[in-house]
Amino acid sequence: MSFLTRDLVCQQAVELVTDYLEGKLSRRQKRRFEVHLRSCPNCRAYLEQIRRTIEALGRVEPETLAPETRDDLIDLFRRFRAEEP
């Protein structure tokens, strides 16, 4: 069995998760990764948790803008525009 066709172990598979999600694995690497996932519920759980992590990060909302801050910045915009030649 050559290095390239050898089965992945879990410890290697978890290091490929981001490249997999970013679509950056070669066709062969992608196949090896997916073959491993099919037979490994633990790595499937890990991948799912990384997906949940990304979703949870996407739900972190910024604070709301204070009206005074907004007004201060509009003042700044006005001053700059007034100074434009």
Next chain:
Amino acid sequence: VTWFSPGARATVTGLTRPGPSGCYRYARSVESGDQAVIQQLLSGDEDAFTQLVERYHTRLIRFAMTFVTGRAAAEDVVQETWAAVVAGLSRFEGRSSLQTWIFQICANRARTHSGREYRTVLVPLDEPAVESSRFDRNGAWSSPPEPWPSVDDRLEADALAPLVRTAIEHLPEVQRQVVTLRDIEGLTARETCDVLSISEANQRVILHRGRARVRTQIERGLGEALP
């Protein structure tokens, strides 16, 4: 609010009408949308500027805080960012999106403020996504991931939010910057590289480490919260 989903924000640029929550909806558009906003700003359109501020200000504060220590310093950075944006409007060439340009200015101001040198971005040392102690000597899981609360259970799923916030705050600086831009702000890989002046390969390695750390923190937090 759909525009917080990372995918939906990736290519978003043009401003349209305010949404129900006072946020401004962003229509998917090509760079011409950015150019239209620039033209409005150059003609002194205060509404266009207000929309820009409402869209970006608190996000810029959050981003600035990944560089500098303390709220006051972040506010200074963002104040300077707005001044530089307004002063530089006529020089915006549309080589990047307006969003990328604004975050780029913010990153540059923040770096100057932090007083540290950023000539090169440090690639994280070889840090595994999962501690090696969780695998047996053949590389198979010996301590596999515990299941998380189901997505369908809203209350339990909401328990993730505070864990995520804490996890981000504890990320090493560059990981926090990349994770913030990619997963919180929804920038593309390309945009993130442009804002932080890093290579795509570097960006991916940093993102990988950062996401893995956040997952580990969530796992630990859930382990403490659940019996």
